[in-house]
Amino acid sequence: MSEPPSRSSSQFPVLETQRLLLRExxxxxxxxxxxxxADADAMRWFGTEPLPDEQAAQKVIEGWATARTLANPGIRWGIERRADRRLIGTCGMFRWNRQWRACMVGYELARDAWGQGFMREALLAVLGFGFxxxxxxxxxxxxxxxxxxxLKLVERLGFVREGLLREAGWWGGQAQDLVQLSLLRREQRVVVL
Known part of the structure; x- marks a missing residue:
C-alpha cells in the first residue's frame, strides 16, 4: 500500500475515476x-531496461517530479486503485510541446492488474485532462x-496508426521498431471527465 502524496505538491493535478485515483x-x-x-517480462515493451534496485525506482520518481519544470515538461500520475489504495502502475504525458499543442503518452501496469480495464480508465482521464x-x-x-x-488499447481509445518507426528505440540489447499512432482533438472519442 502506498502513502498518500505529499501535501507540498498542491499544484499537482489529481484525477479521479470510478475505480482509480491518479495522483502524484x-x-x-x-x-x-x-x-x-523489475519484472523483465512485463516490462519488455516499455522501452527501458528493467530497474536494478529500489534506489533506481526512487530516481525515476524524482525524475518525474523534475520533468514538470523542463522546457518540454511532462506529467506522470501514479495509478492508485481506490478499493485498496494500492499503486498499480503509472501513466502520463511527456515531451509536451506547448507551441505545437502536442505530447506523447506512456504507461505501465503491474502484471496482476492486467486485463481489468484499469489502464483504459486511467488513460480516458489523462487524455481528457490533456485535451x-x-x-x-x-x-x-x-x-x-x-x-x-x-496496440488494441490505444486503438480502442481512437488512436490512428500512422506508420512504423524503424529501429526507433534501443533496449534489451537491440534496436526496436515502434508503431507510431496519434489521437487528434477533433477525432477523439474520449469522454472528458
Whole structure:
C-alpha cells in the first residue's frame, strides 16, 4: 500500500475515476514501482531496461517530479486503485510541446492488474485532462509492434496508426521498431471527465 502524496505538491493535478485515483508519485511508492519495473517480462515493451534496485525506482520518481519544470515538461500520475489504495502502475504525458499543442503518452501496469480495464480508465482521464487543461491538439503513442494488448488499447481509445518507426528505440540489447499512432482533438472519442 502506498502513502498518500505529499501535501507540498498542491499544484499537482489529481484525477479521479470510478475505480482509480491518479495522483502524484512519492518516494514512498518506490518499492511498488521497483516491483513493476523489475519484472523483465512485463516490462519488455516499455522501452527501458528493467530497474536494478529500489534506489533506481526512487530516481525515476524524482525524475518525474523534475520533468514538470523542463522546457518540454511532462506529467506522470501514479495509478492508485481506490478499493485498496494500492499503486498499480503509472501513466502520463511527456515531451509536451506547448507551441505545437502536442505530447506523447506512456504507461505501465503491474502484471496482476492486467486485463481489468484499469489502464483504459486511467488513460480516458489523462487524455481528457490533456485535451482540456493542457489544450492539446495531438497526443502521440509509440508502441512496440508485438505489444498487441497495448496496440488494441490505444486503438480502442481512437488512436490512428500512422506508420512504423524503424529501429526507433534501443533496449534489451537491440534496436526496436515502434508503431507510431496519434489521437487528434477533433477525432477523439474520449469522454472528458
Amino acid at each position: 508519485t512519492s518516494l514512498a511508492d518506490a518499492p511498488v514501482l521497483f516491483a513493476i519495473h 482540456v487543461q493542457m489544450q492539446l491538439n495531438r497526443v502521440e503513442a509509440q508502441v512496440h509492434p508485438d505489444n498487441l494488448a497495448s
